[in-house]
Amino acid sequence: MAILDKFQNSISFLYKLFDIDEKKEISIIEEAEEKIQLPDEYLERFTLYPIQNKDFLKNRDQELKSLELAYENWKIVNSPLLVVNDPGEGGTSLLHASTYIYPTAKILETNQAIDSYKKLIGLITKALQIEEEFKSLKDLEKHISTLEDKNIIILENIERLFIRRVRGFDLLEDFLLFLHATKTKIYWIVSVNKYSFYYLNRVKYFSSHFPSIIHLNPILNEQLKEEILSRNNGYNMVFLKPNKISKKIEKQLKKESKEERQIHLEKIFFKKLFNFSKGNISKAILFSRNSAYSVKGKTVFVKPTEIKVLDDLSLDDLFILEAIFQHRSLSIKELNIVLRNSDRQSRLSIEKLLERQLIRPTTTINKKVEYRINLMYLDILKELLKERLNRNFR
Structure with missing residues (x-):
């Protein structure tokens, strides 16, 4: 009864908020038009940031096992590893969280373009704590061959090592040669986004340099739902009718009680979220954030966001x-x-x-x-x- 009272109070507030006459048979919120500014405290729950610790990483157990196996294989055959992922799939979180496997790993985050040999050599020598300066990758390679200790380097976004122009692939190709020459001394874990992987394979047979490749799997729908509900923890979620809905569903909603409509509208919301995100955790989080219609106290009204049709791009x-x-x-x-x-x-x-x-x-x-x-x-x-x-x- 307490849950039902809470729900009915939320519905009553909803009618008042949007000036809907409770006596009329109007289904939840379909008459609402303008979205209300959301409080920062709520929006902060949907901030996208990489996980740094395995204890906080969810739904990537299989990939972590693959990383563990790849590391054991490197100890035998010295194969570098390539991790292929789309933006937003959690590749950075996976690689950062995986350092429990190799606590001494150095992470090179190439969020900016590496457009010179000097920049690349500087990144590598800093990671290896080598104070000596080198003029070429070949000189650095000779020095690394003399090191007694073995190292692990995680290089994110290897696509930042090329620029699509004449001779724009020289740095990337020379790095790949360097990678092969140092792979007995350094375990190289490299990440690349899916479209870059597709493009580089077409122009440079890129995947042939990596006998070991991990492709991130989509997150399961039930796990995506759990993630979104957890970010709304402490809020009572009221689901609103989408802008676009079939006549069949419209009729069904009109026949249902308020409680049944909420269950039905929740299913519609998450179906739209699943279809949009396709297992990409960041896309699911963004969809949910953009679907938050308004927040009043500890009640959030959720209306599935509509993605614009792009039919006029040149x-x-x-x-x-x-x-x-x-x-x-x-x-x-x-x-x-x-x-x-x-x-x-x-x-x-x-x-x-x-x-x-x-x-x-x-x-x-x-x-x-x-x-x-x-x-x-x-x-x-x-x-x-x-x-x-x-x-x-x-």
């Missing part, structure tokens, strides 16, 4: 988006190099894509602004690249 727009996919993120300067655009052309194109929220800005540790794909449009844009640019990737 070929130039798609080429820019593909370039960002290939490199994970690009600055205006890098975009000029890749597409041979003028600075003005690139800025105008970026502004247009920002306005449509298809990309988002991010700032590197050096305060340089780069642009990434908005996760909310990740799969939609991939499908457009398949259909209109004939990109045959999985």
Whole structure:
């Protein structure tokens, strides 16, 4: 009875909030129009950040076992490991949490472009705590061969080592040679995003350098639901009717009691979340955050967010988006190099894509602004690249 009273009080408040006459037979919240500003305390629950500790990592037991096995294999055959993942799938969290397997591992986070041999050598020598300076990877390789201790290095986002232009792959190729030359002394764990993996395989047979490859699996639907409910812990969730709904479901909702409608609307919400996220944890979290309609006290009203249809992007727009996919993120300067655009052309194109929220800005540790794909449009844009640019990737 206490649960029923709590639910009825929430419904009563909902009617008052949106001026709905309780005497009328109106299903929950379908008449509401304008979304209300959400409190920071609630939004903070949906912040995306990488997990640093195995104890807090969820739903990746199989991948952790694969990492353990790969490490044991390296001790025998010295094979470097490649981890392939989409943005938002939790690759960074997995690699950071996996350091319980090798506590001395050094993590090289290449969130910014590594556009020179000097930068790459500096990152590696710093990770290995080598104070001596080297002019080439070959010189560094000779020094590493003299080391007594073996090391583990996790290199994230290897796609930041190339730029799509003439001779823009030299640094990446020389690093791969360096990786092979040092693999008896260093266990290399490298990550790459799925689209870069597809692209590099087509142009450079990239996967042939890694006998051991782990592809992250999608998170199961029930685990996604558990994650979203846990982030709403302490709030009473009231599910609202989607903007778009079939006539059949509309009729069913009208026949149901308020309690039955809530159960039905909750199922609709999570079905939409599952279809959108496709097992990507970050996409599920973003979908849920964007679906929060309003918060009043400890009640949150949830209405499935609608993703815009993208049917009017030009070929130039798609080429820019593909370039960002290939490199994970690009600055205006890098975009000029890749597409041979003028600075003005690139800025105008970026502004247009920002306005449509298809990309988002991010700032590197050096305060340089780069642009990434908005996760909310990740799969939609991939499908457009398949259909209109004939990109045959999985």
